[in-house]
Amino acid sequence: MSDYIIKTKNLTKQYGALKSVNSLNIHVRKGRIYGLLGRNGAGKTTTMKMLLGLTKPTVGDVMIFGKSLAGNEKSILPHIGSLIESPGFYPNLTGAENLQIFAALRGISDKSKVKDSLELVSLPYRDKKLYSQYSLGMKQRLAIALAVMHDPELLILDEPINGLDPIGIAEVRAFIRKLCDDRGKTILISSHILSEIALLADDIGIIDKGVLLEEESLSELEAKSSRHVRFTVSDAACAAKILEHRFHEYRYAVQDAHCLQLHNLDLSVGRIIKAFVTEGLEISEAFVHEESLENYFKRVTGGEGIA
Amino acid sequence: MLKLIRCEFWKIKRKKLFHIAFLTTFIMPVFYFMIIKDANLDNLMSVVQEENGFLVLIPLSIILAASLFFEEQDHDTLKNLLCVPVTRRRLSLAKLFVVLVFDIAYELAGFFVSLLLALLSRIPLTGTGRELLLTIACGALLWAASMPCLLLVIWCNRSYIISVIIAFAYTMLSYILHISDAAIRVPLGLNIPTLLPVPVIFRWLYQFHSLEDAGPVITKFYESFSPYFVPTPTVFAILMGEALLCIMIMIKIYERQKI
Ligand SMILES: Nc1ncnc2c1ncn2[C@@H]1O[C@H](COP(=O)(O)OP(=O)(O)OP(=O)(O)O)[C@@H](O)[C@H]1O
Ligand SMILES: [Mg+2]
Numbered sequence: 001m002s003d004y005i006i007k008t009k010n011l012t013k014q015y016g017a018l019k020s021v022n023s024l025n026i027h028v029r030k031g032r033i034y035g036l037l038g039r040n041g042a043g044k045t046t047t048m049k050m051l052l053g054l055t056k057p058t059v060g061d062v063m064i065f066g067k068s069l070a071g072n073e074k075s076i077l078p079h080i081g082s083l084i085e086s087p088g089f090y091p092n093l094t095g096a097e098n099l100q101i102f103a104a105l106r107g108i109s110d111k112s113k114v115k116d117s118l119e120l121v122s123l124p125y126r127d128k129k130l131y132s133q134y135s136l137g138m139k140q141r142l143a144i145a146l147a148v149m150h151d152p153e154l155l156i157l158d159e160p161i162n163g164l165d166p167i168g169i170a171e172v173r174a175f176i177r178k179l180c181d182d183r184g185k186t187i188l189i190s191s192h193i194l195s196e197i198a199l200l201a202d203d204i205g206i207i208d209k210g211v212l213l214e215e216e217s218l219s220e221l222e223a224k225s226s227r228h229v230r231f232t233v234s235d236a237a238c239a240a241k242i243l244e245h246r247f248h249e250y251r252y253a254v255q256d257a258h259c260l261q262l263h264n265l266d267l268s269v270g271r272i273i274k275a276f277v278t279e280g281l282e283i284s285e286a287f288v289h290e291e292s293l294e295n296y297f298k299r300v301t302g303g304e305g306i307a
Numbered sequence: 308m309l310k311l312i313r314c315e316f317w318k319i320k321r322k323k324l325f326h327i328a329f330l331t332t333f334i335m336p337v338f339y340f341m342i343i344k345d346a347n348l349d350n351l352m353s354v355v356q357e358e359n360g361f362l363v364l365i366p367l368s369i370i371l372a373a374s375l376f377f378e379e380q381d382h383d384t385l386k387n388l389l390c391v392p393v394t395r396r397r398l399s400l401a402k403l404f405v406v407l408v409f410d411i412a413y414e415l416a417g418f419f420v421s422l423l424l425a426l427l428s429r430i431p432l433t434g435t436g437r438e439l440l441l442t443i444a445c446g447a448l449l450w451a452a453s454m455p456c457l458l459l460v461i462w463c464n465r466s467y468i469i470s471v472i473i474a475f476a477y478t479m480l481s482y483i484l485h486i487s488d489a490a491i492r493v494p495l496g497l498n499i500p501t502l503l504p505v506p507v508i509f510r511w512l513y514q515f516h517s518l519e520d521a522g523p524v525i526t527k528f529y530e531s532f533s534p535y536f537v538p539t540p541t542v543f544a545i546l547m548g549e550a551l552l553c554i555m556i557m558i559k560i561y562e563r564q565k566i
Contacts, residue, residue, distance in 0.1 A: 049386075049566070052390055053392075054386055054389055054390070054566050055565070055566065073392050077390055077391065077392040078391070080390065082386075084386050085383075088382055088383030088384040088386060089382065089384060089387075090318055090378070090382055090384060091382060092318075092321040092322055093317070093320060093321070100317070101317055101318065104310050104313065105314060105393060106391055107310070130321070146387065
């Protein structure tokens with residue numbers, strides 16, 4: 001579909017025997033914030049590098065703006081702003097001088113662009129401080145300024161809030177949100193911090209060991225992850241029919257012969273039980289299951305702790 | 308491409324290595340001027356062209372070029388450049404061009420210092436124009452002569468220390484070769500000495516020495532050496548051909564390197 005800004009097909013990157021990214025199919029929709037969520041070493045950075053043509057995929061294709069990236073780098077890349085891993089700048093120059101170099105290379109003649117983008121990340125324009133003397137957070141801010149300086153359609157940001165203080169994080173979050181809502185930019189953002197993605201993203205892809213485990217909108221994910229009612233009944237298939245006919249409810253999953261999960265908590269559990277009993281089902285358990293997004297994430301990535 | 312070259316010059320700003328390197332061009336002529344009593348312009352210039360060039364400029368330009376190439380990796384700026392997009396081929400060509408400008412400027416600075424010293428001590432200025440041309444040509448040829456070694460440095464892709472060692476080893480080897488008969492007293496043709504950069508430059512440069520104040524020893528050396536002189540078009544063809552080949556391989560290697 002053409003309204004996908006980024007679409008990958010079986011994207012795979014193999015380093016030696018290790019598949020860092022394995023048959024990844026992600027779909028980033030226009031004007032949305034897509035959060036790529038994964039633990040350390042999951043393959044987020046590798047994926048983004050392939051999206052920018054910084055490393056060649058072992059197998060698979062990247063489609064950006066509906067065109068294949070391979071062979072079209074020259075026309076595609078100028079419309080992307082990116083921040084991959086740690087910020088990289090020349091230590092012997094000031095922040096503004098660093099940005100001026102990239103502005104010149106990008107053919108930005110408007111001098112105020114450098115100033116504007118520095119202001120955006122609250123870094124001073126007239127500052128004698130060299131990049132080598134910047135703090136980690138300042139470096140990160142400069143990298144964000146570089147990513148947005150040329151007003152790109154698509155932003156690819158790899159852990160952009162790394163090293164920022166809480167106020168900085170909130171600022172960057174608000175600013176990314178604004179870029180998306182007011183300016184219609186599409187943003188792909190990666191993080192290993194679930195709460196960060198949950199606060200910002202519209203769509204989420206969960207990646208683990210190079211494999212995309214889930215891809216859905218945040219609301220879908222929340223529905224799926226957080227709360228459901230688990231019924232243990234004498235006949236789950238029959239219970240499902242009752243839900244469909246009497247309640248017109250289809251958001252359920254039959255786990256096995258006796259177990260059914262209902263993902264809609266707006267329905268009254270009492271009314272459902274009453275209906276089940278009226279239809280002659282035996283109910284041994286009805287349990288409202290509340291799972292935090294975090295636990296869900298742990299469960300799908302099969303992991304223990306995550307930051 | 309012009310933009311890239313301009314940016315490469317901006318990146319040099321506040322780089323001590325470049326500034327200090329540039330200052331070394333003054334050491335040799337001044338030193339020579341102080342120890343030699345009756346120096347003439349020809350001698351002074353040949354110090355700039357030969358000793359300064361063969362011994363100082365070659366390792367310097369290799370080290371500077373290496374630092375230009377490694378800087379993008381060290382500071383993780385290559386990814387930002389590639390995303391612009393800038394190709395590695397153009398980036399390396401821009402860097403090599405900066406080194407070429409540096410080499411010529413370096414030789415020219417030495418030239419003007421010598422000229423100043425000559426003026427101050429009332430040494431007659433003869434053939435200044437020719438010396439100027441020779442100095443510029445030397446800068447370009449020495450740049451070309453450092454390419455094979457730079458290729459090695461980039462291929463190794465190691466730390467600065469290793470690069471410095473390689474650069475000095477290459478310089479020493481070249482210097483020894485340029486005073487050894489086996490490398491310079493061989494006629495031009497399809498043989499190894501014809502391909503050795505520094506000895507070939509020497510065989511080209513030596514023919515321009517003036518024999519005016521020369522003693523019998525020098526005159527005899529000049530005469531016995533004259534069959535092995537290399538004409539100007541030939542020296543340029545050999546060195547630029549070699550440099551071109553090295554640069555092509557260099558770019559291939561650079562393009563393969565991971566981020
Ligand atoms: N150049 C490389 N050579 C070999 N293996 C690599 C290379 N780059 C990445 N890997 C491996 O690929 C896997 C995924 O790495 P990647 O950097 O994409 O993870 P990530 O999701 O960005 O992790 P983090 O949250 O720590 O940034 C890791 O196991 C890593 O060791
Ligand atoms: Mg990463």
